[in-house]
Amino acid sequence: MKAEDTELLKEFAPTQVDKLNKIISKHKGKPGSLIPVLEEAQVCLEYLPISVQKKIAKELNLPLSRVYGVVTFYSFFTMTPRGKHTVRVCLGTACYVRGGKAITETLQKEFGVMEGETTPDRMFTLESVRCLGACGLGPVVVVDEDVHGRVKPTKVKEILAQYK
Ligand code: FES
Numbered sequence: 001m002k003a004e005d006t007e008l009l010k011e012f013a014p015t016q017v018d019k020l021n022k023i024i025s026k027h028k029g030k031p032g033s034l035i036p037v038l039e040e041a042q043v044c045l046e047y048l049p050i051s052v053q054k055k056i057a058k059e060l061n062l063p064l065s066r067v068y069g070v071v072t073f074y075s076f077f078t079m080t081p082r083g084k085h086t087v088r089v090c091l092g093t094a095c096y097v098r099g100g101k102a103i104t105e106t107l108q109k110e111f112g113v114m115e116g117e118t119t120p121d122r123m124f125t126l127e128s129v130r131c132l133g134a135c136g137l138g139p140v141v142v143v144d145e146d147v148h149g150r151v152k153p154t155k156v157k158e159i160l161a162q163y164k
Helices: 001-006 016-028 034-045 048-062 062-075 091-112 152-162
Strands: 085-090 125-130 141-143 144-149
Touching: 001 016, 001 048, 001 062, 016 034, 016 048, 034 048, 034 062, 048 062, 091 125, 091 152, 141 152
Parallel strands: 085 125
Antiparallel strands: 085 141, 141 144
């Protein structure tokens, strides 16, 4: 086992580390391999922390700065674990004045996460958006693909309880 794999095993299961090694071997030495490796690695590991980026950089013989640059450039890649569900609170003007801010504050208080963060149980990632084009329904909260309109801060917990 390689030293950097020992590091990865602190965060990922042995099967995931094995799979990452297979992904790297499949693409290694081929031109333009970085993005396909990162894409497949993210599907397998769900996120790409620095430990994973270091491993990929070493194996593909690239500077870490190059790998880091790509991961931070494309919004598809994430360096932090994402929740099973994504909760987006609309903070566009219409939703904001109708209570969007209060909803965000309630979520932050109830779940102990700030915008962009994921709950420790990895159930929810909290994000905000600027207008979803459904202003008449404001304040709007979107959980995954489900749009919840006229949400009251007191109902937020109840809504999220539907998501397991
Ligand atoms: S401001 Fe929220 S949907 Fe338009």
